[in-house]
Amino acid sequence: MGDAAGELLTGGLVAFPTETVYGLGADACNAASVARIYSVKGRPADHPLIVHVASMDGLGDWARDVPAYAIALARAHWPGPMTLVVHRSDLAGDFVTGGQDTVGVRVPNHPVALGLLEAFVRAGGKGVAAPSANRFGNVSPTTAQAVSDELSDYLGMSDVILDGGACAVGVESTIIDCTGDVPKILRPGAITEEMIEHSTGLDVLDSDGVSIRVSGSLESHYSPMAKVVLDQPPVAGQGFIALADLATGEGVVRLAAPKTNEEFARVLYSALRAADEQGLDTVVVAQPAGNGIAIAIRDRLARAAR
Ligand code: TXA
Ligand code: MG
Numbered sequence: 001m002g003d004a005a006g007e008l009l010t011g012g013l014v015a016f017p018t019e020t021v022y023g024l025g026a027d028a029c030n031a032a033s034v035a036r037i038y039s040v041k042g043r044p045a046d047h048p049l050i051v052h053v054a055s056m057d058g059l060g061d062w063a064r065d066v067p068a069y070a071i072a073l074a075r076a077h078w079p080g081p082m083t084l085v086v087h088r089s090d091l092a093g094d095f096v097t098g099g100q101d102t103v104g105v106r107v108p109n110h111p112v113a114l115g116l117l118e119a120f121v122r123a124g125g126k127g128v129a130a131p132s133a134n135r136f137g138n139v140s141p142t143t144a145q146a147v148s149d150e151l152s153d154y155l156g157m158s159d160v161i162l163d164g165g166a167c168a169v170g171v172e173s174t175i176i177d178c179t180g181d182v183p184k185i186l187r188p189g190a191i192t193e194e195m196i197e198h199s200t201g202l203d204v205l206d207s208d209g210v211s212i213r214v215s216g217s218l219e220s221h222y223s224p225m226a227k228v229v230l231d232q233p234p235v236a237g238q239g240f241i242a243l244a245d246l247a248t249g250e251g252v253v254r255l256a257a258p259k260t261n262e263e264f265a266r267v268l269y270s271a272l273r274a275a276d277e278q279g280l281d282t283v284v285v286a287q288p289a290g291n292g293i294a295i296a297i298r299d300r301l302a303r304a305a306r
Contacts, residue, residue: 001112004160005119008128013037013155015133015147016116017164018108020081020173020189021140021269022147023052023130025116028062031095034129040154043136048098050083050173051105051127054117061126062105064089069200070178076199079109081173082191096129106173112164132172139222139269139304142167146273170266171296180205188296190265220306224272226283228305239275239283241268246286253280261294268297272304 004014011033014025024040026033028051038045051062056074059066063086070084088103097103105127108114117128132140133147135154141147144163155161174189176196183196184205193204226239234240236251243264248254256271258264275283285301288294 001115001119002123004116004162005123005125007158007160008033008116008120009123009125013040013159014116014128015144015151015155015159015161016110016113016130017144017162017167018052018110018113019167020108020169020171021142021167022133022144023050023108023113023128024133024147024151025052025128025130027120027125028096028127028129029091029093029125031093034093034095037129037131040151041131041134041136042154043131045095046098047131048100048102048104049096049129049131051092051096051103052113052117052130053105053107053127054114054121055107058107058121058127059084059086059105062089062092062103063087067178067181069183069202070176072200073176073178073183073196074107077191077195078107079114080107080191081109081169081189082106083173083175083187085175085177085179085186087179091126102177102179104175108173110164110167112162116162137221137223139224139272140172142170142266142269146270149273166266166270168266170268171293171300174296188299190293190296192292192295194291221303222269222272222300223304223306224276224283226272226275226280228272228301229282229284230301230305231287232284234284237280239271239278239280240286241271241283242286243288253278255283261288261290261292261297264288265293265297268300 174191175187
């Protein structure tokens with residue numbers, strides 16, 4: 001892991017696994033490296049990046065005026081699939097925050113990510129800015145192969161892709177705005193409204209399961225090349241993603257049949273990628289009902305279908 005940490009410190013990019021999706025990392029203090037993330041992704045420069053840190057101590061480096069409920073969230077759910085948006089410290093440059101006064105911070109829960117971040121901190125680093133390791137608007141990668149398929153044409157010779165297997169959660173972290181009196185969910189994920197209320201004792205704002213707009217999330221996003229259609233009966237030649245208890249009709253290409261909502265989240269992005277690999281025009285998804293991670297799945301599918 002020392003090599004990859006050294007690569008970051010000398011200005012290179014390192015794609016690394018997390019429990020949610022793979023990230024494309026750069027030294028969050030190095031404006032030139034962070035600029036390369038935007039060009040490799042083809043992402044507009046006003047979209048803020050999440051700073052990944054090795055432990056809760058990192059929050060103190062990057063944030064100021066952190067409310068008590070945010071500390072409670074960090075204690076309860078880090079390392080884990082949760083990003084806290086907090087007022088930024090002077091360390092967080094405009095090139096990371098997209099010029100906003102806030103910064104997103106997360107401690108990921110994956111041995112390879114934590115090993116990388118710990119080695120980076122030991123070598124003098126402060127944090128690793130990392131968006132999902134896909135081209136802008138595309139489906140996030142949940143395997144090292146998917147990262148390579150997305151980005152190998154754009155990465156340089158010395159950039160690194162670390163392989164940590166398939167991501168266990170499969171959808172991006174819950175993003176929680178911690179700049180107000182109470183937490184507000186900006187992007188649903190595996191850390192649910194119930195969990196946030198339980199660990200803070202506060203009512204969460206605006207998290208009625210309707211997709212909430214994070215800056216830059218208005219366009220279609222998380223989209224494969226295939227057209228994504230929701231909750232319609234699939235016909236022959238179309239791809240189909242649904243819970244296992246829904247049968248596959250004659251000639252329909254079944255891309256995934258997860259048994260639980262957690263498994264649905266885990267396999268969703270690789271199933272959407274498989275639709276493109278098989279050259280399908282349309283993929284029909286029967287959305288899972290209910291709360292918990294199903295809210296995050298429906299949020300991503302609504303954007304993929306836009
Ligand atoms: O699970 C994840 O969060 C993954 C892994 C790699 O950690 N990362 C990820 O990053 O999904 P990205 O850049 O693809 O999505 C981050 C989202 C963007 O929609 C961005 O606008 C939002 O987080 N964001 C970041 N900083 C923010 C801030 N200060 N205020 C509001 N939104 C912010
Ligand atoms: Mg992304």
